[in-house]
Amino acid sequence: MTEAVQAAALQPAQWQEVADRLPRCVPGTKVVMQVWDGLSPPLPLISSGWSPATIQAYSDYYCEINPWRPAWLEMPPMRACWADDYLPNPQLRKTEYYADMLRPEGEVDAATGIKVVQEDGRLAMLAVHYDSGKGEEMHAVLGPLVQALATSMRQALDVNRAIYRSTPSLGLDLDLLHALLHPAFIVDRHCRVLAANAKAEELFSGRNPYVGVRDLLHFADARIDKAFAEKIRLLCSAGPGALSSIEDLSLTLPRGAFSIAVMPVAQNLRSMALSGVLPMFLPEVVALVVLRPRSETTPTDGLQTRYGLTKSEARLATALPNGGTLLEVAGRLGISYETARTQLRAVFTKTGVNRQSELVALVLKQAHAP
Known part of the structure; x- marks a missing residue:
């Protein structure tokens, strides 16, 4: 699941994969994810398991009378919540929303939800619906699951926003990179560093493992350096739409152990993020490299x-x-x-x-x- 969320950071269409995976992990559920952000183009309503007619009806009318809406504002952010704690099921069943929208969909009158963002005109909610007859049992499973995804989802949504808002200059000061919480680089197929965020500069301060922003990213361990170069070459050769998973490498530095994750920058988003003069100097496909701290145990x-x-x-x-x-x-x-x-x-x-x-x-x- 975390891998799917990370893919959605650079390609928002992958949020649909996140929604689709949840019912596969926990059968008998239906998912809806809504994001509002006045500073970037809106994501469409993301759902899994619902009939197209119900989703259309919700968008056209029922979203305005959704009795759970006040609860969304009341819920604490970044904490999995059970809808019954905010709107008891007997009360829900008295509403037009339940009678005309939820009931025709089957038993989906209970939900576990999490408010990932609520600040500065932004609101992002994920709700997983299920039969209220199994409410406590389902929440006991889904609560920890969505809670475990919360931090990754928040980070991915921040990157989505940064991509749409970024207006970089030739200095390569990309908002996309600075939105990431961990050291990150953008490199071409030859491992030439096109950009690095402040976290990367801080991590490698005084150690000089790469030579300048326009030079190669390399590692002192020859085995890791060779494997990394090969992964970047394969990733950048796979095509602009490639999103296949590439196994992370492990790196140990005096400041801790790290996982080296690499992924392609999707072509359609890169054209938005890297606007202006810069794209003319970029290769066709580039890779995002993120160094995530990791514990010694897997x-x-x-x-x-x-x-x-x-x-x-x-x-x-x-x-x-x-x-x-x-x-x-x-x-x-x-x-x-x-x-x-x-x-x-x-x-x-x-x-x-x-x-x-x-x-x-x-x-x-x-x-x-x-």
């Missing part, structure tokens, strides 16, 4: 230590939040469906959960634990 390490999982069992568990059926997950891991089933049963026994959705919530909570 999510699989934590699961193995805490629950006594084998390496294979932990690998399966950490693959589940990326979505898909167990058969699809098994295919991605290169194992048979029967092997995946056996491993999943063992994981259930060792972690004490009974459902795949509960395991997803547990894995996400473990991954974001301090």
Whole structure:
């Protein structure tokens, strides 16, 4: 899930993938995400599981009489909330909104939501709907899941905004880079640094691991340097629309351990972000490189230590939040469906959960634990 959110930072159309993955992780749910921002072009209403007729009706009329709207303003930001705590279900069922819009969609009269942003004319909400008859059970699963995504979503929305508002000069002072919380660079296929944010300058102050903004980004470890150069070459050769995942590299510096994440800057957004004279000097495809601090232990390490999982069992568990059926997950891991089933049963026994959705919530909570 976090990977899908990070992809949406540079390509807002990928928010639809975020919405689509949630029902795959927690069956029996329908998702809606709304973003208002007066300083950038609005995102369309993003939904998953709802009928097109219902979404159209909501946009045309029911959004204005949505009885949950006052609750949105009351909810604390960046905290998963249960809608029933703000509008009890018996009260909801008395409204026109429920009778004419929610009821025809089936049992979706309860929701877990999170307000990601509310400031300076901005409001961003994610709501996951489900049957009120399973309200407490569903919220127990969805609350930790959406809470684990909150920080990544906020960062991605900030980058969306920065892309639309950026007006860089030839000095390469890009708002896009400065919106990121971690050290970041934009490089071409030859690893030539086209821009770096202040966090990157601060991290490498006095160490000089790269030579100037117009020179190559390189690393002292020859093995990492070679692998990094090859990943950048492959990424930039894949085409402007390439969004395939590229496995992160690990880097250890005196100031801590980092994960080197690389991703393409989508062509349509880059034309908005890098307007003016600068695009004429840029190669066709460039890559965003982000150095994210990481702990010495990986999510699989934590699961193995805490629950006594084998390496294979932990690998399966950490693959589940990326979505898909167990058969699809098994295919991605290169194992048979029967092997995946056996491993999943063992994981259930060792972690004490009974459902795949509960395991997803547990894995996400473990991954974001301090």
